Amino acid sequence: xxxxxxxxxxxxxxxxxxxxxxxxxxxxxxxxxxxxxxxxxxxxxxxxxxxxxxxxxxxxxxxxxxxxxxxxxxxxxxxxxxxxxxxxxxxxxxxxxxxxxxxxxxxxxxxxxxxxxxxxxxxxxxxxxxxxxxxxxxxxxxxxxxxxxxxxxxxxxxxxxxxxxxxxxxxxxxxxxxxxxxxxxxxxxxxxxxxxxxxxxxxxxxxxxxxxxxxxxxxxxxxxxxxxxxxxxxxxxxxxxxxxxxxxxxxxxxxxxxxxxxxxxxxxxxxxxxxxxxxxxxxxxxxxxxxxxxxxxxxxxxxxxxxxxxxxxxxxxxxxxxxxxxxxxxxxxxxxxxxxxxxxxxxxxxxxxxxxxxxxxxxxxxxxxxxxxxxxxxxxxxxxxxxxxxxxxxxxxxxxxxxxxxxxxxxxxxxxxxxxxxxxxxxxxxxxxxxxxxxxxxxxxxxxxxxxxxxxxxxxxxxxxxxxxxxxxxxxxxxxxxxxxxxx
Numbered sequence: 001x002x003x004x005x006x007x008x009x010x011x012x013x014x015x016x017x018x019x020x021x022x023x024x025x026x027x028x029x030x031x032x033x034x035x036x037x038x039x040x041x042x043x044x045x046x047x048x049x050x051x052x053x054x055x056x057x058x059x060x061x062x063x064x065x066x067x068x069x070x071x072x073x074x075x076x077x078x079x080x081x082x083x084x085x086x087x088x089x090x091x092x093x094x095x096x097x098x099x100x101x102x103x104x105x106x107x108x109x110x111x112x113x114x115x116x117x118x119x120x121x122x123x124x125x126x127x128x129x130x131x132x133x134x135x136x137x138x139x140x141x142x143x144x145x146x147x148x149x150x151x152x153x154x155x156x157x158x159x160x161x162x163x164x165x166x167x168x169x170x171x172x173x174x175x176x177x178x179x180x181x182x183x184x185x186x187x188x189x190x191x192x193x194x195x196x197x198x199x200x201x202x203x204x205x206x207x208x209x210x211x212x213x214x215x216x217x218x219x220x221x222x223x224x225x226x227x228x229x230x231x232x233x234x235x236x237x238x239x240x241x242x243x244x245x246x247x248x249x250x251x252x253x254x255x256x257x258x259x260x261x262x263x264x265x266x267x268x269x270x271x272x273x274x275x276x277x278x279x280x281x282x283x284x285x286x287x288x289x290x291x292x293x294x295x296x297x298x299x300x301x302x303x304x305x306x307x308x309x310x311x312x313x314x315x316x317x318x319x320x321x322x323x324x325x326x327x328x329x330x331x332x333x334x335x336x337x338x339x340x341x342x343x344x345x346x347x348x349x350x351x352x353x354x355x356x357x358x359x360x361x362x363x364x365x366x367x368x369x370x371x372x373x374x375x376x377x378x379x380x381x382x383x384x385x386x387x388x389x390x391x392x393x394x395x396x397x398x399x400x401x402x403x404x405x406x407x408x409x410x411x412x413x414x415x416x417x418x419x420x421x422x423x424x425x426x427x428x429x430x431x432x433x434x435x436x437x438x439x440x441x442x443x444x445x446x447x448x449x450x451x452x453x454x455x456x457x458x459x460x461x462x463x464x465x466x467x468x469x470x471x472x473x474x475x476x477x478x479x480x481x482x483x484x485x486x487x488x
Contacts, residue, residue, distance in 0.1 A: 003078070003217050004210065007085045007294045014089035015287045019279055022094055025426040026101045028275045035108035035270055043182045043371055044361065045108065048271040050281060052188060055195035058285040060264045061096070062198060063142065063351030065254025066293040067343065068320040073252035074300025075308060075315075076244055078217040081297055083248055087256030088290035091434040093283045095257055095410055098417035098431060099265035100282035108270035110362040111262055111413065118419045127412060128366055131263055134409050135359040137402035138260055140390045142352030143171050144398075146345040147391075149321050153341070168391050171349060172384050178353035179360055179380045180373075183271065187354070194350055198292065201328075201339045206295045208331035213302035245461050246444040250403050255293020257438070259409025260351075261286065263358045299327045359383060400451050407445065411438040422482065429475075436471035440464040 039045045048056070073080040102114050111131050116124030147167035156162045178186050210216070254260070268281060300323065304310030314323050328340035360379050369375050390398070414435035421428035444464035446452035 004294065004298055007081050008291055010085050011088060011287050011290045014093065015283060018089060019093065019283045022097060022430055023279045025421055025430060026098065027424055028278060030274055030276045032275065034104060034272055034274060036273055039107065041371060045270045046183050047273050048188055050272070050277040052192045053268050053272060053277065054281045054285055055192035056187060057264065057268045057281050058288055059191050059195040059198065059350050060267065060354045061254070061258070061261045061285060062289050062292060062347065064145065064343065064348045065258060066289045067296045067324060069252045069254050070293045070297035071300045071320040071323050073248055074297050074311060076248045078301055079244060080248065080252060080301070081294060083252055084255050084290055084293045084297060088286065091438065092257035092290070093286040094430055094434065095413055096261045096286040097279060097283040098420065099262035099413055100269055100278045102417065102420055103265045103269035104272060104275060104278060108266050110266050110365040112362060113365045115416055118416060118423070128362070130405055130409055130412070131362055132359060134260060134402070134405040135263055135355045135362065136387065136390070137398055137405055138355040139352045139359070140387050140398055141402055142348035142355065143168055143387065144391050145321065146348050147171055149345050168388065172388055174349065175353045175356050176380055176384055179356045180376050191350060194346060197342065198347065201343060202292050202295050204332055205299065205327065209298055209303060212331065214305050215302040215307060217301055243457055243460055245464055246441045249441045250407055250445050252293065253403065253406050255290055257410050259406045259413060262409065262413045264354055266361055267354060267358060303327050356383060404446060404449070404451065407438065407442050411435060411442050414438055432475050436468055436475060439471055440467040443467050
């Protein structure tokens with residue numbers, strides 16, 4: 001139990017003490033007019049109360065990401081909690097904060113436009129391609145997962161509602177409305193309530209686990225995975241024997257660090273009325289997501305009497321959605337079952353619609369398209385039509401590309417934030433060191449993954465280590481060069 005409280009405490013202390021230091025480097029100005037005040041047009045640039053903005057941002061980035069990822073990551077043992085906490089405090093929260101900072105400083109623009117400003121048109125094109133690709137993958141994943149769940153509910157068996165295509169089309173219809181309509185028609189009205197629901201559900205699950213879970217981790221469990229036999233005191237993690245580096249970092253993105261979050265930053269950046277709200281909205285939302293990730297990692301690690309074997313069996317049977325349903329029903333009863341259905345059906349839908357909305361905004365910014373109703377229709381219809389046909393593809397294939405794109409984009413945003421801090425002559429190490437590590441993880445993964453170069457898994461660690469060392473040496477060189485220029 002104490003291990004869990006240590007994890008939560010570190011996340012809270014990170015927000016309390018580290019985030020003000022990070023904010024200081026960003027150069028926030030509470031006296032300037034925000035994009036919302038300068039470009040208000042009643043569609044995307046709409047004023048939102050900071051509490052609502054926080055809840056919307058939290059729900060946009062959370063969805064089922066910090067639920068599904070940590071459940072899958074639990075197969076690696078308690079080391080999953082270490083990655084969530086350290087990845088969040090030193091990487092993910094900083095990544096999300098600077099995503100918001102750069103967007104609000106650049107008129108609420110999308111990532112590719114910001115990249116073009118701080119780097120060049122080549123990097124802008126690179127960011128445009130991978131941002132659009134990731135948003136598509138997110139949107140499609142968050143059509144397929146809730147549609148699959150809803151069509152397989154026992155209550156719908158033998159009825160028209162058991163048809164998966166029906167739910168795909170229904171979700172797409174909702175996405176069409178949410179993407180097309182002004183942000184204050186659906187998103188600002190309902191999403192804060194769903195955000196509160198996620199907080200309540202997470203709190204109840206955490207309390208129930210701490211009171212009744214059969215295998216709560218202890219301090220000695222954290223290093224056990226790195227022993228030669230991959231065993232620890234109570235169970236054997238990761239029945240498949242998958243390597244921690246780099247797969248753990250790719251498996252658990254939401255909760256630790258996720259490039260998808262940066263694509264959501266412009267939505268709220270266009271709605272904030274003062275730059276002083278950037279830290280509590282963006283850094284605060286990511287800190288809360290880290291807590292959600294810790295809770296569900298704990299569920300995967302500790303909730304099953306059979307241990308990791310029980311978790312693996314349930315994952316093989318129905319994926320992380322079935323695990324959520326099992327845990328919620330087992331620890332919260334009937335109410336938990338209802339909340340579980342909402343969690344794995346409604347939450348991904350709320351992330352999917354904002355993904356498509358972000359895709360529209362990205363295209364609009366890239367090609368400078370006026371925000372008329374006609375133009376929004378011309379963009380939304382083909383985007384969602386292509387998404388429909390993508391739902392016919394194998395889910396596992398889409399998920400693998402989504403995971404890689406997610407990590408690659410987060411790495412790119414950290415380098416973008418590093419350039420922002422270099423230009424300000426600020427303390428860039430808060431983003432540059434995480435950027436180097438993320439680069440090592442990303443390259444190590446794509447070199448050894450089946451969707452990449454498919455090299456031996458044994459090469460993952462040396463490739464990652466070499467990239468990190470070269471990156472750090474390069475950073476020291478560039479830093480020294482900048483110091484000399486400043487002196488001159």
